[in-house]
Amino acid sequence: MKRPSAIATALDRPETKQDAVDEVFDAVAQRYDLGNDLMSLGWHTRWKRRLLDGLDLPPGTQVLDLATGTGDLAWDIAERLEDGLVVASDINKAMLAVARRKQRPTRSPVTFEVADAMALPYDDASFDLVVCGYAGRGFPSWPVVAAEVHRVLRPGGVFWNLDFARPHPPWWDGVVRAWMTASGGLLGLVLHGHAATYTYIPQTLARYPGQRWLTTELERVGFRVVMTETTGALMAYHKAEKAS
Ligand SMILES: C[S@@+](CC[C@H](N)C(=O)[O-])C[C@H]1O[C@@H](n2cnc3c(N)ncnc32)[C@H](O)[C@@H]1O
Numbered sequence: 001m002k003r004p005s006a007i008a009t010a011l012d013r014p015e016t017k018q019d020a021v022d023e024v025f026d027a028v029a030q031r032y033d034l035g036n037d038l039m040s041l042g043w044h045t046r047w048k049r050r051l052l053d054g055l056d057l058p059p060g061t062q063v064l065d066l067a068t069g070t071g072d073l074a075w076d077i078a079e080r081l082e083d084g085l086v087v088a089s090d091i092n093k094a095m096l097a098v099a100r101r102k103q104r105p106t107r108s109p110v111t112f113e114v115a116d117a118m119a120l121p122y123d124d125a126s127f128d129l130v131v132c133g134y135a136g137r138g139f140p141s142w143p144v145v146a147a148e149v150h151r152v153l154r155p156g157g158v159f160w161n162l163d164f165a166r167p168h169p170p171w172w173d174g175v176v177r178a179w180m181t182a183s184g185g186l187l188g189l190v191l192h193g194h195a196a197t198y199t200y201i202p203q204t205l206a207r208y209p210g211q212r213w214l215t216t217e218l219e220r221v222g223f224r225v226v227m228t229e230t231t232g233a234l235m236a237y238h239k240a241e242k243a244s
Pocket of ligand 1 (some may be wrong): 018021022025066067068069071072089090092115118132134135139216
């Protein structure tokens with residue numbers, strides 16, 4: 001695996017970014033869940049539960065979990081949803097393989113599909129709800145993905161996104177990323193033998209213009225957006241509705 005500085009260089013260019021992101025998730029897939037628990041001290045499950053509790057899931061809802069990773073959101077939605085369908089898609093086969101192994105009884109089926117968020121292989125207006133957790137910073141272009149999500153949602157459909165935010169003021173943002181770089185580098189070495197696996201998070205955050213920028217980009221493709229920050233603006237939720 002590349003060194004943190006080489007990953008950082010690759011993240012700077014849209015044409016090399018996806019390869020760098022794929023390399024990181026190939027390396028972490030088998031221990032991604034453990035790494036998440038340790039890095040967030042278990043808080044990622046609370047942040048995801050808050051998203052789940054905000055979802056409107058009438059029977060029959062057709063859901064896309066975009067960049068599902070190891071599938072937590074997909075499985076939890078399928079547990080809560082009656083007679084619907086959850087499509088769990090990701091560009092990375094190793095992450096999807098871990099998601100598939102989490103089989104458990106659910107009220108709606110979950111299907112797993114390899115798909116690039118930049119060019120979704122779904123018809124226009126095929127989903128009522130799209131969710132996405134912790135993936136946006138890794139996309140080569142968030143605006144392109146936002147337009148794809150808008151396209152595959154039916155009129156009146158909703159997109160929910162959860163991700164790290166850029167906390168404010170700027171000095172605090174710098175402190176948080178410095179802490180993530182130090183602790184993530186150490187954890188990456190211990191868990192995966194590569195510092196770069198978790199320094200990926202502050203590296204992508206440093207290149208992310210932030211949650212207010214994302215609100216504007218989602219509005220630009222036609223969504224009506226409500227953005228909420230939580231935990232001292234460490235995390236942000238975007239609820240984006242497509243006009244009926
Ligand atoms: C940090 S993980 C998040 C996984 C999961 N959604 C969660 O909340 O834990 C980011 C995921 O985004 C996926 N990803 C990155 N670029 C992608 C793309 N262009 N299309 C689809 N998935 C992508 C990665 O493979 C990885 O599984």
